[in-house]
Amino acid sequence: MKYLSNLPLKQKLSCIILSVLTLILLFFLLALQISKYSYNEQLYRAIAGNLSFSASTISKHLKNIESFSSVVIAQKEVQESLDAVNSNDDVLTLSKNYSLLNEVVSTYQQTYKQNNLSCIALVNPRFTNCSNFPVMSRIPPEFLREILQKAAQASGSAVWISDSSNHYLILSRQIRKTENLSLKPLGYLLLFINLDDLVGDANQAVNTYESGHYLIYDNEKLIYHSEGISQDWALLLYEKLQRPYDIIKQNRHKYFAVRSRIPSYEWNYINLIPYDDINRSIVAVFQLILVILLAGLLLSLFVAHIMMRYVVRDFELLLHKMEIFSQTELQLPESRIDYSQRSDEIGKLHQSFDAMAERIQHLVNTNYRYQILNRDARLKALESQINPHFLYNTLETVNWRAKALKDDTISNIVQSLAALLRATLSNEKSLVPLNYELNLVNNYITIQKIRFEERLLFRFYDSECTENLKNALVLPLTIQPLLENAIRYGMEEMTETCEISVYPYQRGDFLIIEVANQGSSFEENLLENLQNGSKSSHGFGIGLLNINQRIQMLFGDAYGLSFRNEEDKAIAIITLPFIFEEPQSAQSLYSR
Structure with a gap:
C-alpha cells in the first residue's frame, strides 16, 4: 500500500483503469466458462432424454423376445418332437422330427425376422435345428457349451448371454416337458438378437447425431459396442465415466459421453457423441467474442488515456504552482489555462489555491513581517534588561548581606531561589537524572516551608x-x-x-x-x-x-x-x- 500511495497520479489512475478492465475480462471469461457448462448441461439433457427413450425401446424389445421364447418352448409340436427324439433311436422317427423341427424354426424365423431376430436354434442331444446356420457356425463349441450350461442352471428361465465379438445377444432357455408337469429336460432354445440392428432401430427416431456410438454393459462386463470402438477402449471408458455425463478424450479426439440404464435389466447404456466439431464451434464463438471484447478494452484504454491526460495535466499545473510559490518569494507563476470560470473539482482546487496564495501574500506583506520585526525588537529589549549573570550576582549579594546580619531565613530563601533560577535558565539538557530534579524540588519546598x-x-x-x-x-x-x-x-x-x-x-x-x-x-x-x-x-x-x-x-x-x-x-x-x-x-x- 505504501508503494501505491507514493505512485504519481497518472500511474494510480492507470492502475485503477487496468484493474477494472482486468476484472471485467476475468468475469467475462468466467461467464464464458459458465455458458459452456450450461451448453454442455443442455446437451446432456437432450441426449439423456433420447437415450432414455432408446433404453426403454430396447428393454421392451427384449421383453417381447422373452415372451416369444416362452411361446416356442411351450408349443405342442416342439414338446412332442423333442420328447420323441429323446425317447426313440429309430432313424425314421429321428428324420421325421428333424424335418418337423426345421419347419418350426423356419416359420418362426420368417415371422419374427423384423424383430432383429437373426437366428433360432433348437438343440437336443441328437441334433441341432437352426434357421440360420452361418450365424450358428460362428459360435465356438466351448462357448456353446457354456451357453447350454448356463441355461441348464437357470432351470427353464431366460438367460441372456453376450457374444460381443459378433455383436449378438443370445437368449438361451432349457426346454422342459410340460405334460403332466414332468419338467424332464428335452433340449434348449437359442435366440440370436442382432444388437447392431436392435440398437440402430431403437435410436433411429431419436438419434440427433448420426455418427454417435453406443455401448451396453452388464456391470463391468461389456455386452455391446458400436463399430469404430475397440473392446479395450470400451472397457477403459467404463472406468473413466463416473458421472452421468463427461467429456472423454481418446486418440486426440473428444467425445461427449452420456450414461443411462436399460430398465428391467439394469444394464449401463452409454452414448458417445463426437465432440470435436461441437468444441471447435464453441471455441470459435468464444474466440470471436474474446476478440471483440479485447478490441473494446483497447479502445477503452485509448479513450481513458486521452481523458486521463487532461485530468493529470490540471493536477501537474497545480503542483507546479505550489512548487514555484514555495521556492520563490511567494510569487504565483503565469498560468496558460484560465481556471476562474470552471465549476468542476479541479477548477475549484485551482481557484482555492490562488485565493489562498493571495491571502498569504497579503499576510506576509502586511502583518507577518511586522510581527517578526516587533518580536525581535522586544526580545532584544528583554535581553538587554535581564542578564542572568547580573541576577545571580545580585542574589549572591543579598545572601551575603543576610548572612552578615545573621538572618538564616532570608539566606535560605535567597540560596534556594538562586538554585532554582540557575537550574531554570542555565540547564540546556533535554533530560536530567531524577536526583537532579529532586534537588530542585528540595529548593522549591524550602522556600514554600518558610x-x-x-x-x-x-x-x-x-x-x-x-x-x-x-x-x-x-x-x-x-x-x-x-x-x-x-x-x-x-x-x-x-x-x-x-x-x-x-x-x-x-x-x-x-x-x-x-x-x-x-x-x-x-x-x-x-x-x-x-x-x-x-x-x-x-x-x-x-x-x-x-x-x-x-x-x-x-x-x-x-x-x-x-x-x-x-x-x-x-x-x-x-x-x-x-x-x-x-x-x-x-x-x-x-x-x-
Missing part, C-alpha cells in the same frame, strides 16, 4: 529510591510545576495542615513519580477537557498540558501525565520509560 511554616508538611518517600533509581533520566522541571499546583489548590484553600508528598518508584520498564496533596481533587477527564478547550487552560492548566505534551513528544503516547483521586488526596502521576541513556529523539529535538 512561607507556610507548620501548615505545610512535605514527605519524600525514599524507601525505594535507590542509587539506580536516582540516576534514571527524567524531563527537567516536571515535578516542580506539580508541587506548585498542589500548594495552590491544597494550601491556599485550606486552613489546616496540608500534607504534600513525592513518591518515585519503578514498575517494570516504567518510572512512576506520584505527587499527592490533601484537601483537593482532580475533576474527571482533566487533560481531555484542557486539550479540547472545554476547560480554561490558563494558569496552571497550561503547565499541566506542557508537561504531558513534552513527555509524549519525546517518548510516545504510552507515557505522560495522568490523575486520580484517592480518599482525600489528589494524586498526579508522571509515567516515563526507565532509561539511563538519552534517546535519539530527545537529542534531535534539543539540537533544533
Whole structure:
C-alpha cells in the first residue's frame, strides 16, 4: 500500500483503469466458462432424454423376445418332437422330427425376422435345428457349451448371454416337458438378437447425431459396442465415466459421453457423441467474442488515456504552482489555462489555491513581517534588561548581606531561589537524572516551608529510591510545576495542615513519580477537557498540558501525565520509560 500511495497520479489512475478492465475480462471469461457448462448441461439433457427413450425401446424389445421364447418352448409340436427324439433311436422317427423341427424354426424365423431376430436354434442331444446356420457356425463349441450350461442352471428361465465379438445377444432357455408337469429336460432354445440392428432401430427416431456410438454393459462386463470402438477402449471408458455425463478424450479426439440404464435389466447404456466439431464451434464463438471484447478494452484504454491526460495535466499545473510559490518569494507563476470560470473539482482546487496564495501574500506583506520585526525588537529589549549573570550576582549579594546580619531565613530563601533560577535558565539538557530534579524540588519546598511554616508538611518517600533509581533520566522541571499546583489548590484553600508528598518508584520498564496533596481533587477527564478547550487552560492548566505534551513528544503516547483521586488526596502521576541513556529523539529535538 505504501508503494501505491507514493505512485504519481497518472500511474494510480492507470492502475485503477487496468484493474477494472482486468476484472471485467476475468468475469467475462468466467461467464464464458459458465455458458459452456450450461451448453454442455443442455446437451446432456437432450441426449439423456433420447437415450432414455432408446433404453426403454430396447428393454421392451427384449421383453417381447422373452415372451416369444416362452411361446416356442411351450408349443405342442416342439414338446412332442423333442420328447420323441429323446425317447426313440429309430432313424425314421429321428428324420421325421428333424424335418418337423426345421419347419418350426423356419416359420418362426420368417415371422419374427423384423424383430432383429437373426437366428433360432433348437438343440437336443441328437441334433441341432437352426434357421440360420452361418450365424450358428460362428459360435465356438466351448462357448456353446457354456451357453447350454448356463441355461441348464437357470432351470427353464431366460438367460441372456453376450457374444460381443459378433455383436449378438443370445437368449438361451432349457426346454422342459410340460405334460403332466414332468419338467424332464428335452433340449434348449437359442435366440440370436442382432444388437447392431436392435440398437440402430431403437435410436433411429431419436438419434440427433448420426455418427454417435453406443455401448451396453452388464456391470463391468461389456455386452455391446458400436463399430469404430475397440473392446479395450470400451472397457477403459467404463472406468473413466463416473458421472452421468463427461467429456472423454481418446486418440486426440473428444467425445461427449452420456450414461443411462436399460430398465428391467439394469444394464449401463452409454452414448458417445463426437465432440470435436461441437468444441471447435464453441471455441470459435468464444474466440470471436474474446476478440471483440479485447478490441473494446483497447479502445477503452485509448479513450481513458486521452481523458486521463487532461485530468493529470490540471493536477501537474497545480503542483507546479505550489512548487514555484514555495521556492520563490511567494510569487504565483503565469498560468496558460484560465481556471476562474470552471465549476468542476479541479477548477475549484485551482481557484482555492490562488485565493489562498493571495491571502498569504497579503499576510506576509502586511502583518507577518511586522510581527517578526516587533518580536525581535522586544526580545532584544528583554535581553538587554535581564542578564542572568547580573541576577545571580545580585542574589549572591543579598545572601551575603543576610548572612552578615545573621538572618538564616532570608539566606535560605535567597540560596534556594538562586538554585532554582540557575537550574531554570542555565540547564540546556533535554533530560536530567531524577536526583537532579529532586534537588530542585528540595529548593522549591524550602522556600514554600518558610512561607507556610507548620501548615505545610512535605514527605519524600525514599524507601525505594535507590542509587539506580536516582540516576534514571527524567524531563527537567516536571515535578516542580506539580508541587506548585498542589500548594495552590491544597494550601491556599485550606486552613489546616496540608500534607504534600513525592513518591518515585519503578514498575517494570516504567518510572512512576506520584505527587499527592490533601484537601483537593482532580475533576474527571482533566487533560481531555484542557486539550479540547472545554476547560480554561490558563494558569496552571497550561503547565499541566506542557508537561504531558513534552513527555509524549519525546517518548510516545504510552507515557505522560495522568490523575486520580484517592480518599482525600489528589494524586498526579508522571509515567516515563526507565532509561539511563538519552534517546535519539530527545537529542534531535534539543539540537533544533
